[in-house]
Amino acid sequence: MTTTDETLGQDGRLQPATAPAIAADTEEMARLRRRRAEKIGQWVLPALVVVLTIFAWDRIVVINEIPHYILPRPGLVAKTLIEDWPILFDSLLVTLQITMGALAIAVLGGVGLAVLFTQSRWIEMSFFPYAVILQVTPIVSIAPLIFIYVDSKIAGLLICAWIVAFFPILSNTTLGLNSADHNLRDLFKVYGANRWQRLRFLQLPSALPYFLGGLRIAGGLSLIGAVVAEYVAGTGGIGSGLAFRILEAGYRLNIPRMFAALLLIALTGIVIFASLSFLSHMLLRKWHESAIKRET
Amino acid sequence: MxxxxxxxxxxxxxxxxxxxxxxxxxxxxxxxxxxxxxxxxxxxxxxxxxxxxxxxxxxxxxxxxxxxxxxxxxxxxxxxxxxxxxxLSVVLQEPTLMPWATVAQNVWLPFRLQGRRFRAVRDEILEALKLVGLEKFQNAYPRELSGGMKMRVSIARALVTRxxxxxxxxxxxxxxxxxxxxxxxxxxxxxxxxxxxxxxxxxxxxxxxxxxxxxxxxxxxxxxxxxxxxxxxxxxxxxxxxxxxxxxxxxxxxxxxxxxxxxxxxxx
The missing domain is CATH 3.40.50.300 (P-loop containing nucleotide triphosphate hydrolases)
Known part of the structure; x- marks a missing residue:
């Protein structure tokens, strides 16, 4: 579509033109209207659903006279969130620390192993099965062992979250490194590129979109890993993250605080996903198909 | 001549x-x-x-x-x-450009693989782009170019080392x-x-x-x-x-x- 068509549509003015041109323009304007409605709906509809859900939740609690230690009203959850903020915020920081630490190690380990795998088929054949085994074994079943063998609680939590998060990065990056255009590989060979140059100037840039896809999955998974590990690690000590607060509040039947902590975990997950999506967009927007908007 | x-x-x-x-x-x-x-x-x-x-x-x-x-x-x-x-240089049937690099960076490739910095060979790169008539597009990305222009970049890359x-x-x-x-x-x-x-x-x-x-x-x-x-x-x-x-x-x-x-x- 040309820009003139769009300004024409947005102004709502039609230039005098021949009959077929006008017919095409009405069709174009209808398309623009649809697109504008879609753009508004994209934000308004989910917000509306949230508001309605909260309202329904509140009504259900009031009408059925459900006591707050079973299901608190949304207002009470909000109030608890504010009142307990000092405690919850400290816990949020602990959980975030574990999550980010695990994600960082997952990136280093995942990319490092992927590079190693693509440099040598023998290494890949030897170690890839172990990566798969680590991935398919549920973390809750490995975590207790880890906490037996690892003294430091922080280290244990990091290991658990890392195990969950590193696989998507490893497998996506490996795929990406192997997806470099074969013609470009030939070209690099003709120009006498060494192994390191091929990796740095060809394979790593080719792998970037794949890596970022894996990173977005790993971001969510490292939060899940951190929370699950906190559950397994149990109460006490330094590792008092959000999952620990949920456990603790559960023992004390402090249901509003459970909801508040849950809310914080969900929000954290959304923020992580959104920021990784943003990062991905910023890195790819100039050249990769996935980040380029096309007029169709 | x-x-x-x-x-x-x-x-x-x-x-x-x-x-x-x-x-x-x-x-x-x-x-x-x-x-x-x-x-x-x-x-x-x-x-x-x-x-x-x-x-x-x-x-x-x-x-x-x-x-x-x-x-x-x-x-x-x-x-x-x-x-x-x-x-020795090659031009393949496909333009074979790196989509993540600008036109000038693509033309830089043969020099880059020789370990030469962009600044040191900028004149040669511009000269090669001028030869194929694309000096105005040095900062464009390959996706912004037509098929013929991509091929010209590919040729410029082949020419750049003379x-x-x-x-x-x-x-x-x-x-x-x-x-x-x-x-x-x-x-x-x-x-x-x-x-x-x-x-x-x-x-x-x-x-x-x-x-x-x-x-x-x-x-x-x-x-x-x-x-x-x-x-x-x-x-x-x-x-x-x-x-x-x-x-x-x-x-x-x-x-x-x-x-x-x-x-x-x-x-x-």
């Missing part, structure tokens, strides 16, 4: 100082797929050689062997003088006729300026006659050289040559030689 171009056109094809020679080269894939049989070719400095033939005649295989992308099963390929960095030998593997096969004619003219003009030797793989009779002074006709199954034609028309060649009766006659001769090459093998 540059001195280099003058030297080149002063000697007729076949009497120039040698650049590279293939002698009795065989290439066998797997156990018994003969891609190329007993190919002998002496490439002189300043030659523009077309390898012309049907698909499966081993013309691309020959090019890959010369490029060093694969090695002959038997026979040898020798450069007359030792090859140094930047002596190679002694440029290998082109059906570079214009995927382009439309108008763009192809334009690029054919341009490639000759560029060669006048930098005076390099070209080996050009094509399946177009018209393209081979217009561009080259030597046409090597090849046949398939097994891939082999059938004969060689010479195009006497001196360079620079322009649109005048393309519409001349001489050109038509040369095309007819090449077509007939090609038909003979295809007829040499009727069982497909």
């Amino acid at each position: 540059t001195p280099m171009a003058a030297t080149r056109s002063s000697a007729p094809a076949g009497e120039r100082s040698p650049l590279l020679s293939m002698s009795h080269v065989d290439k066998v894939f797997g156990r018994d797929v003969v891609a190329l049989r007993d190919m002998t070719l002496d490439v002189g400095q300043g030659d523009f050689i077309s390898l012309l033939g049907p698909s499966g005649c081993g013309k691309s295989t020959a090019l890959r062997l010369i490029a060093g992308l694969s090695h002959p099963t038997s026979g040898s390929i020798r450069w007359a003088q030792d090859r140094v960095d930047g002596d 190679p002694r030998l440029m290998l082109m593997d059906e570079p214009f096969a995927a382009l439309d006729e108008i763009t192809r004619f334009k690029l054919n003219n341009d490639i000759l003009a560029m060669r006048e300026k930098i005076g390099c030797t070209v080996i050009f793989v094509t399946h177009s009779v018209f393209e081979s006659v217009f561009l080259s002074d030597r046409i090597v006709i090849m046949a398939a199954r097994p891939g082999r050289v059938i004969r060689e034609l010479r195009v006497g028309e001196p360079y620079p060649r322009t649109e005048v040559f393309r519409t001349s009766s001489d050109y038509a006659a040369q095309c007819r001769a090449a077509s007939e030689a090609l038909k003979e090459a295809m007829g040499a093998h009727d069982d497909h």
Whole structure:
């Protein structure tokens, strides 16, 4: 579509033109209207659903006279969130620390192993099965062992979250490194590129979109890993993250605080996903198909 | 005309100082797929050689062997003088640009792989882009360019090191006729300026006659050289040559030689 068509549509003015041109323009304007409605709906509809859900939740609690230690009203959850903020915020920081630490190690380990795998088929054949085994074994079943063998609680939590998060990065990056255009590989060979140059100037840039896809999955998974590990690690000590607060509040039947902590975990997950999506967009927007908007 | 171009056109094809020679080269894939049989070719400095033939005649295989992308099963390929960095460049059928790099960064590639910084070779890069008429697009990304422009970037990248030998593997096969004619003219003009030797793989009779002074006709199954034609028309060649009766006659001769090459093998 040309820009003139769009300004024409947005102004709502039609230039005098021949009959077929006008017919095409009405069709174009209808398309623009649809697109504008879609753009508004994209934000308004989910917000509306949230508001309605909260309202329904509140009504259900009031009408059925459900006591707050079973299901608190949304207002009470909000109030608890504010009142307990000092405690919850400290816990949020602990959980975030574990999550980010695990994600960082997952990136280093995942990319490092992927590079190693693509440099040598023998290494890949030897170690890839172990990566798969680590991935398919549920973390809750490995975590207790880890906490037996690892003294430091922080280290244990990091290991658990890392195990969950590193696989998507490893497998996506490996795929990406192997997806470099074969013609470009030939070209690099003709120009006498060494192994390191091929990796740095060809394979790593080719792998970037794949890596970022894996990173977005790993971001969510490292939060899940951190929370699950906190559950397994149990109460006490330094590792008092959000999952620990949920456990603790559960023992004390402090249901509003459970909801508040849950809310914080969900929000954290959304923020992580959104920021990784943003990062991905910023890195790819100039050249990769996935980040380029096309007029169709 | 540059001195280099003058030297080149002063000697007729076949009497120039040698650049590279293939002698009795065989290439066998797997156990018994003969891609190329007993190919002998002496490439002189300043030659523009077309390898012309049907698909499966081993013309691309020959090019890959010369490029060093694969090695002959038997026979040898020798450069007359030792090859140094930047002596050889290739243009493939696809533009083969790095989508994450700008046009200038793509052209930088051969230098970059030699370990030279962008700033040190900026002039050469701009010069190469000027040769293909894309100096205004140095900061554009490949996706913003048309097919013909991408191919021009690919050619600029091949020219940037001022190679002694440029290998082109059906570079214009995927382009439309108008763009192809334009690029054919341009490639000759560029060669006048930098005076390099070209080996050009094509399946177009018209393209081979217009561009080259030597046409090597090849046949398939097994891939082999059938004969060689010479195009006497001196360079620079322009649109005048393309519409001349001489050109038509040369095309007819090449077509007939090609038909003979295809007829040499009727069982497909």
